[in-house]
Amino acid sequence: MKERKKQYFHPIEVTLDVVCGKWKGVILCLLQENDYRFGELKDQLYSVTPKVLTQQLRELEEDGLITRTVYPQVPPKVVYSLTPYGKDLEDTLRMMEKWGQSHQQRVGDNFNEEVSEAELS
Amino acid sequence: MKERKKQYFHPIEVTLDVVCGKWKGVILCLLQENDYRFGELKDQLYSVTPKVLTQQLRELEEDGLITRTVYPQVPPKVVYSLTPYGKDLEDTLRMMEKWGQSHQQRVGDNFNEEVSEAELS
DNA sequence: ATAGGTAGTTACTTTTTGGATACCATGGAC
DNA sequence: GTCCATGGTATCCAAAAAGTAACTACCTAT
Structure with a gap:
């Protein structure tokens, strides 16, 4: 796992x-x-493998961001949800989402210009 | 580098x-x-090696977040600064900083208990 | 001619992370 | 007794990221 x-x-x-x-x-x-x-997560993440998904979820759980709730049924049902600390990240995540969107557009359009080494003294 | x-x-x-x-x-x-x-960055990051620092800076530059300005002097002077897109991250970064602080306090309590137990032995 | 200061680079090794594939446990429906 | 769905594990492997240590280029000042 992760240290x-x-x-x-x-x-x-x-x-x-x-x-x-x-x-x-x-x-x-x-x-x-x-x-x-x-x-449901697996389906939405599409290309994630169960092993890696488990890993990510376990680490988020260890870090106190999400909870894992097991319903004792067959076939099993396990639901993941946010803890309050996970919810506290909402605004931050939304901002990152927004920035990501604009950055992506930018890269799509005009990321051809090279940044030059300005020469000053 | 990074794809x-x-x-x-x-x-x-x-x-x-x-x-x-x-x-x-x-x-x-x-x-x-x-x-x-x-x-200056190297000094403030303390344990970073020049190789890795260069890598990180180059990638940030490639991604359009920072600019690298070379002053043609000897010894060389190279200054790193934010682009507008890098500046756009400011609020996001501050929120992450804040969340990090509270999260650290939260786990800090547990961690200190563990540490003191370890120190007793 | 030698040393010094800045900003790196190079080659190599280790650590961390993620991926591929196959397999397991449960209990009910058929 | 076999199949099914769900939510995973177990191994093994490849790729990516980071670390180590040594080396470079440049001009200046001594």
């Missing part, structure tokens, strides 16, 4: 440490809207 | 793709306050 004992120099590292992972951002965004079952 | 041609399922992936890197978050936070020279 998270390191020392941080800056508080933003804490957040990034918790949110950086191939699928974590999207998972958190999805869960802002709805609770989801394992399979 | 960034993948397809995104969700706009937040764009942002995370650009910001996730061992030192990128901190670098961006620092640059919100001030422009910095290579050596």
